[in-house]
Amino acid sequence: MTISWMDPHTTSKESRSCIDCHTDPKALGLGAGSLVKIKGSWRLVPATSKSRDRRLNIPRLDGFVDISGKPLVLTSRKDLRPFDAAELKRILDVGQCLICHKDFDDKVMKNWNSLSPPKPCKFFLKTR
Amino acid sequence: MKKRTTYLLVALVTIGLDTDSTASYYLGAKIIMGGNNSVVECNLAKVEVAGSNPVSRSRQFIKTGSHCCPFFVQENFYMHPRRRLLTLAILFFSLAFHSLFPCTAVPPCQAAAVDSPSKVSTTASGQIDMCLSCHDERPDRAHGRKVLGCFSCHLGNPLTGSAKLAHKGMVLNPGELYIVSKTCGQEGCHTDQVKRVKKSLMATNRGIISTLRYYWNESKDHDADLTVEKLLKSDLDTPAIDYYRKLCGTCHLWLKKHTLPGFLAEKGGGCTTCHFYKPGVGKDGKKTNHPMITKHIPMKNCIRCHNRSGRIGIAYKGIYEAEGYGTPFEDGDVSEGQLSDGRYIKRLEPDIHFKKGLICIDCHNQKEIMGDGNEKAHFEEQLEITCTTCHDGRQRLEKIFEEDIKRPKYPLLTNLVKKNGNFFLKGKKDQKLHPLHRFLDTACRHPVHERLACQACHSKWVPQCYGCHVVSDKSKDQLDKLSNKQTPGRWEEFRSFMRYEVPSLGIKKDYKTRQDKVVIIVPG
Numbered sequence: 055m056t057i058s059w060m061d062p063h064t065t066s067k068e069s070r071s072c073i074d075c076h077t078d079p080k081a082l083g084l085g086a087g088s089l090v091k092i093k094g095s096w097r098l099v100p101a102t103s104k105s106r107d108r109r110l111n112i113p114r115l116d117g118f119v120d121i122s123g124k125p126l127v128l129t130s131r132k133d134l135r136p137f138d139a140a141e142l143k144r145i146l147d148v149g150q151c152l153i154c155h156k157d158f159d160d161k162v163m164k165n166w167n168s169l170s171p172p173k174p175c176k177f178f179l180k181t182r
Numbered sequence: 183m184k185k186r187t188t189y190l191l192v193a194l195v196t197i198g199l200d201t202d203s204t205a206s207y208y209l210g211a212k213i214i215m216g217g218n219n220s221v222v223e224c225n226l227a228k229v230e231v232a233g234s235n236p237v238s239r240s241r242q243f244i245k246t247g248s249h250c251c252p253f254f255v256q257e258n259f260y261m262h263p264r265r266r267l268l269t270l271a272i273l274f275f276s277l278a279f280h281s282l283f284p285c286t287a288v289p290p291c292q293a294a295a296v297d298s299p300s301k302v303s304t305t306a307s308g309q310i311d312m313c314l315s316c317h318d319e320r321p322d323r324a325h326g327r328k329v330l331g332c333f334s335c336h337l338g339n340p341l342t343g344s345a346k347l348a349h350k351g352m353v354l355n356p357g358e359l360y361i362v363s364k365t366c367g368q369e370g371c372h373t374d375q376v377k378r379v380k381k382s383l384m385a386t387n388r389g390i391i392s393t394l395r396y397y398w399n400e401s402k403d404h405d406a407d408l409t410v411e412k413l414l415k416s417d418l419d420t421p422a423i424d425y426y427r428k429l430c431g432t433c434h435l436w437l438k439k440h441t442l443p444g445f446l447a448e449k450g451g452g453c454t455t456c457h458f459y460k461p462g463v464g465k466d467g468k469k470t471n472h473p474m475i476t477k478h479i480p481m482k483n484c485i486r487c488h489n490r491s492g493r494i495g496i497a498y499k500g501i502y503e504a505e506g507y508g509t510p511f512e513d514g515d516v517s518e519g520q521l522s523d524g525r526y527i528k529r530l531e532p533d534i535h536f537k538k539g540l541i542c543i544d545c546h547n548q549k550e551i552m553g554d555g556n557e558k559a560h561f562e563e564q565l566e567i568t569c570t571t572c573h574d575g576r577q578r579l580e581k582i583f584e585e586d587i588k589r590p591k592y593p594l595l596t597n598l599v600k601k602n603g604n605f606f607l608k609g610k611k612d613q614k615l616h617p618l619h620r621f622l623d624t625a626c627r628h629p630v631h632e633r634l635a636c637q638a639c640h641s642k643w644v645p646q647c648y649g650c651h652v653v654s655d656k657s658k659d660q661l662d663k664l665s666n667k668q669t670p671g672r673w674e675e676f677r678s679f680m681r682y683e684v685p686s687l688g689i690k691k692d693y694k695t696r697q698d699k700v701v702i703i704v705p706g
Contacts, residue, residue: 055705056397056705056706057688057703057704057705057706058393058492058703058704058705058706059688059690059701059702059703059704060492060494060644060702060704061494061637061641061702062492062494062497062637062641062643062644062645062685062702062704063494063495063497063498063533064497064498064500064530064531064532064533064641064642064643064644065533065534065535065569065636065637065640065641065642066531066533066534066640066641066642067534067640068640069625069639069640070639070640074684075638075639075687078684080684080686081684081685081686081687082686082687083686083687083688083703115648115649115678115679115705116648116681116705118686118688118703128396128397129688130393130397130404130706131404131560131690132403132404132405133690133691134688134689134690134701134703135688135689135690136688136689136703137687137688137689138689141689157625158624158625158628164624164628166628166630167629167630168629168630
């Protein structure tokens with residue numbers, strides 16, 4: 055399995071929404087599926103599966119990286135890679151906040167500092 | 183052929199004409215310009231073979247002629263009747279001499295045909311170009327028949343009246359890379375561009391070849407220095423190279439036009455891969471079969487190749503390649519149409535730049551496309567324009583505008599226009615002024631999005647081909663697109679499923695800043 059990078063040349067004035075990337079496993083290279091957080095750790099329930107024939111050893115076709123940040127593919131450049139474990143966690147954790155604080159019009163998002171993120175709100179604490 | 187030219191030269195010297203012409207085929211020019219009366223009277227001394235570029239010589243000639251001797255412009259050249267008679271006499275003398283003492287050199291000498299025209303044809307600068315006597319084709323203005331004649335581009339022998347001899351050594355397409363240094367790239371014409379384009383990625387395919395070999399475990403890295411030009415001379419035979427030769431080798435500038443079968447015949451052609459269109463009717467309203475050379479590359483020339491792999495050419499126009507069976511996306515019917523090669527398509531939202539009327543060359547400048555003279559491994563190394571070149575606001579555009587004035591030969595944006603203090607991109611096709619808007623600081627310049635490439639958020643969709651795999655059948659033959667020969671072993675491509683929604687993201691170091699950037703990743 056191999057991946058490349060590209061500019062698709064399908065530019066639009068409107069961008070993808072924050073939640074499109076921060077909560078969608080396919081956008082993060084994990085492949086289609088459902089994400090759940092159990093005891094502080096993210097898990098993926100994939101929508102696609104490995105080949106049932108073990109002899110073929112064909113992995114999930116849309117998974118470029120697993121949830122632990124282990125790359126599952128070769129890349130077309132030395133300096134190209136899927137997200138690593140820390141990046142995946144950081145992106146997905148922010149995704150939890152986006153349910154309420156939808157975009158940069160929201161003051162929490164507008165003042166977000168990745169070095170010192172805001173203290174978890176009550177809702178966030180419940181979902182951990 | 184050389185002998186015959188020598189006879190001509192000898193004859194000219196014998197009669198005492200000026201023969202210190204820079205090249206034998208400029209004899210006509212010397213006869214006209216080196217003469218006494220017409221040149222001196224018309225003060226055309228400046229025209230006398232300044233440089234070896236036929237275009238500049240012609241322009242110089244016309245320019246001078248237009249203000250001092252209108253006759254030159256009307257007739258394109260003037261030759262004193264006695265000189266005209268003398269020239270014809272020399273030609274016939276040469277042919278007769280040649281017939282009496284035929285040479286035995288290879289290629290075998292042909293008897294001079296008598297299908298020669300009744301008059302000597304010349305270009306505006308006075309070069310004898312007998313081709314013009316029979317051929318009526320009208321190329322574009324810059325390469326016009328009276329400017330360059332036929333020989334400058336198509337080679338052959340312009341001094342003979344015999345069709346057979348004149349056509350010897352001719353090339354149909356002067357843009358083909360294997361001959362281009364003698365045609366488009368000859369000294370005084372597009373020498374620099376030809377040198378650069380031979381090292382550009384469209385000619386070398388270096389990234390495609392090296393990455394393919396890396397994927398197939400034939401190379402240790404992605405940047406190996408193996409090019410199409412080297413493969414053409416090489417007998418390297420590995421699975422990846424065989425696959426490249428049979429499936430990928432149709433999209434590079436070394437491919438000769440009209441050599442491959444079917445729709446592939448239109449691909450290739452060196453310079454004319456891009457700088458080429460067939461108008462049918464010229465600007466003068468007359469029908470012409472001669473292709474036009476243009477620097478305003480039509481989009482269809484780019485898309486002829488850029489419609490596979492990343493499929494950016496068709497995606498830009500909002501065309502998504504659907505599954506091979508014509509996925510019934512709507513109303514239970516097959517897809518909305520097919521490409522010329524039979525692939526089914528679905529119409530999606532085009533790129534906003536396409537909707538506004540911009541074509542490929544409005545953004546991609548000459549050095550990006552034709553290279554800067556240095557061999558690169560991958561496309562990002564050859565890129566100069568990014569989204570922020572235009573959309574980073576006034577300060578950046580002001581800087582580019584000022585710098586571009588200092589580098590008129592290779593500006594970053596050839597079509598950046600400043601009007602009433604505002605900046606616009608002038609469409610090369612629609613000639614409209616497109617305002618350049620700055621991105622939103624709130625989202626795009628927020629520190630948490632510092633690593634995001636613009637495309638990561640602003641690309642609406644991307645074609646994704648999952649489960650791409652190939653099958654090799656060694657019992658069958660397939661056309662090697664580099665050698666144009668059938669060779670053993672057939673490759674066939676398959677895929678598991680196609681998608682266009684939810685582009686995936688990953689990390690790549692920016693080629694210039696070496697900072698991590700969040701970019702769009704696709705299988706492939």
